[in-house]
Structure formats: C-alpha cells, structure tokens
Amino acid sequence: MDFEKYNLLKNKEIAKILDGDETFGDFESTNANPYFGFSTLKIGLPRLSGREICDVAKMFGSTLEYDGNNSRWQYMFDLIDYGVKSGRIDNMLAYLFDDSNFVRNVNGLNKDEFERFHSKSVESALERINTLLHFGGNKLIIDGKKVHIVSVNPSTPKISVKNVKTIDRNYIKSLSDRAVTNVDSGHYDSALTQARTILEETFDYVLEKRNIQPSSKGDINKLYKQVKDEYKMHENKNADKRINRLLSGLENIVSAVSEMRNKNSDSHGVGESRLTIDKHHARLAVNSATTMADFILSVEKKSAGDNNY
Template identity: 30%
Template sequence: MKLTSFTIQHLAKMISGDTPGWPYRSGPKLVSFFNEYGFREVYEPPFPTRYIFAEDKLKALNNKEILKDMFKDLLDERNWINTNATLTPPEECAKELNAIIKHDNLEVVKDGLYYKVRLLSGGLIDLEVPFKKASDITEIAIEEQIKKCRDKINSEDYDGAITNARSLVETLLVSIEKELDPNAPAPDGDMVKAFNRVRHLLNLDPSRKDISDALKQVLTGLNSIIYGLATMRNKMGDAHATSYRPARHHAKLAVNSAKTLADFLFETMAYQKATGKLKAKE
C-alpha cells in the first residue's frame, strides 16, 4: 500500500488535527500514536512542527502492511469522545479521507465498529501472498497459512478467515501456473478460470477418457469448491461490502475446503513431477 507524496502531506495534517474538524493531537499524543506502529520516539522539546513530525513518520511507514492498522486507528470513533472541540463526524472525515486516497486506488470502508482500508479495485490490503514463487510451495507452508486462517476463526474474525482462505488457493494457483507455463496470463482475480488452466496443466481435466467416473466426479467437485470460495469471499469476506455476516461454521467450511484443495493440488504436482508425468510448457 504505497501512498503518494500528496496523500502523505494531507494525511499528516489529518492525523495531527491540523485539518479542520479532525481530532487534535498534541506532540505527546502524536508520539504515542506513531509508537503503536513500531517507533520508539520520546517526546522532548523542542518538538518539530506537529504535522511535519507526522509526515516524516508516514514516509517511514509508506508501503508497509502496518499502514492498514493506522487507518483503522485514525478513524476509531473513540477519538471523537470527550473533546470540547467542534469536530466533523467520523463518517464525514472518512469521506474526506477517501477523496484524497482514491487517487492511490484506496478507500476506507466501515466494517462493524471500525474502518478498514481496501483497494478500489476490490482487493484486500491485508491479504497475504503466501507463495511469491513456486519454490515457496511446501506442505509446511500451506499448513502455516491454514493456521493463520484458523487463528482468525479463534479470534472471531470470520470474514477475515474466509478471505485468507480464498487468498491461499488463489496464490497457489498463480504460483503453480507460473512454474508450469512461462506464458501464463497475468492474474486477473478470476479464480475459476485460473483453476481450469491449472487443472489442465496438472492433467486433471475430468474430460479425460482414461480416468474413472468416480474420479471425474471428484475433479468436477473441486471446481465447485473453487466457485464456492470465490462466491463466499464476495458475499461474506471482508474484501467487499458484505451481503451478510458469516458465522463460525461458515468460516470453518471455507478454511477446511481451502486446505483440502490446496493439499490436493500440491500433492498432485509433487507426484506428477516425481513420476515424470509433468512437464512445463516451453
């Protein structure tokens, strides 16, 4: 999540409270605010101009994942409590912020009690990309990603668990396709199409005549899992405005389905490589 210099300048004034209607933060409060994101600053006079201090810290945080937490804390409604100042309501401040960050392809959206930042194109900021290259794909790596999904379930972040489950499968498909097809198209977010291409590369096309009817049914069922994960994420995950809130059993279904599919794809690729049945495209 990279912010432009223009955005940083305006965001610094919003954080410091120099933008009319935003909660004011004194020097000590600014130090405390930014220390939540890894800094170890101590307030000592002479203190620099407050918005300049905020701007310097934003530059240091720019393009780092922790920025998403800063946006959430910035618009926390509790910042508007117990102040004698005449402030702009937080929802209006969110609109003002969106008018700036839309040029960075970002927006903040209300999710329950808090605001989350996301890409205008619909992608989650906090989506992890577990496999940057094919060599990153291991059984342990997959299990680590599933553990993160289950940790979100245990913390009752059910929509986040669904989104991460989908992200696991999507990035696995992209990584496999890149390894087996050097001319693979750029990822476009269409997981169903990506799965169909990977299924062909892994010799899993259910139209093959040399596989049993039972296996064909299983392979066809995998396509249903892919479609279901994509649909659940759109309807219930935190990447979009949700149609309805997921419950624990919905999140467990998504995570367990993602694990089954990811394990199967990984084992299939490993087996076919070992037996010489799998060859990358030229």
C-alpha cells in the same frame, strides 16, 4: 504523488490493525521479566487510545482534538484524512510502524527482544493489511521513513522459475492456521479472504513452475481452469467414477469460496447480496481451500516426477 490512494486505508479492518486492536498471537519472550506481564505480550502495532491517535495527528501539524464521542477507528479515519489532505500521510504511517511508537509499552524487553518483537509486529501487520489490499491490486510497503501504497502489478514482469516464491505444505498450513485463528476470533470475513488467498497463491505457483503467466487475479475460476488444462486434470472416462466425482467437486470448492469471498469478505461493502455465515461455514470454507491446495501441490509434484507427492 497521488495521496488520494491512501484513502484505501479507510477500512475498519485496516484501522483496527493501525490502532493496535488486531493482534497476531503471543510474543514468546525468553528474557522479559514476567513481573511486567510480557509473557502474554501480543504481536501487533501498539494499541493507541483515541486521545493518542489525536496526539499523533498533532505531531504532524493537525488540530484534531479528542472529544470522546468517536470510536478509535473513527479517529484513525480522521488521522488518515488529515494525512492525505496535508500530503504527510506517508510519514504519519511510517511513525505508526517505527520503533519509536513501540517503546511506550515494552520497557521491560531488552534490546534484542525489543528488535525481534518490533520486527515480528511490523511484518505481521503489513501482511494482514496487504491481504486486505491485495484484491484491489495494491499493497503497502515501508521505504525508510515513508510508507507507500503501490500497485501489485503496475506492469507484468516476465516470469522466471528461479524467482518464484516456494509454496509448500508448510506454507499452506501457516496460511490455514491464520485463517482458522480468524474463524475462532469471529473474523469470518477475513477468514474467507484468506481461504481465497490459499487457492490463488497455489494456482499461481503451479502455473509459474511451468513458466506460464497466470491469468488475471480478478477471476479465480479462470485461474483454476488454467491449472486444470495445464495439468490435464479433466475427468477421465476410464477412471473410477468416484474419482471423477471428487475431481468435479474441486470446481465447486473454487466457485463457492470465490462467491462467498466476493459477497461476504472484508474487501466489499455491505449490500443486499452480502451473506450471513456461521462459524462452521467459515471453517468449512477454510478447510476446503486448504485440502484443495494440498491436492494441487501433489498434482504438480507428481507431474514433475517427484515420488514424494
């Protein structure tokens, strides 16, 4: 097995998920005793101190010692390094997601509540990590007692409409809400990545509804051109010029979100071309992508004869 691929996890944003720094909202418990403070229990992987991260490494044979000189994400990098070198990284990651890693912090939950909390936390953490890995063509999956990094598209399957994931306004809103939460939390890089995901998944969906293979995911502008050509979204000289101006603006949204994501998102390192954006700019990118996705879904529904577009 190619364990070197797990080095992709040495990303500060991913480390913050694995060590429990990043959370995904409040867990709504109906049975937990408020005395324990679980009314504000946060969804996410258990928060591990630097010492606890070193203890996890020792469980798998490492001699990693806690010296108090590093940040928690640095100890997580050390954990990943040891796992890769020892060939045990798949088992070590599995432990972080396993329910046995969760029991230390949720003793007040009953069995059903604990299982629901564990499931929601693992699902949310995986989704977030895979958002970060997605544009490199990889994803993290749990397979029993091991966690693997696999290619998203090792081969291109034949598309069948019956297998296409349904994307609707509620789904787009859920993506948008998570992106806005990142904006409010100051995670602008993540919000930009999610803005692009909103567009890309919508473009893929409307093309697949026509049994058309989407072009390479690496170039969202080409993907949008496919959508525009297929659904005949070109400017119409007989249409109101104000409508045509709106349509031309859509292309600007795609280009801007793509460029901002490439130069500022969490999937790229810091460099001379990295942009510095403010909160209102990140929110504008998310809202623009959401509005465009809603419009594209309406175009597809109208094209399919659905009057409720």
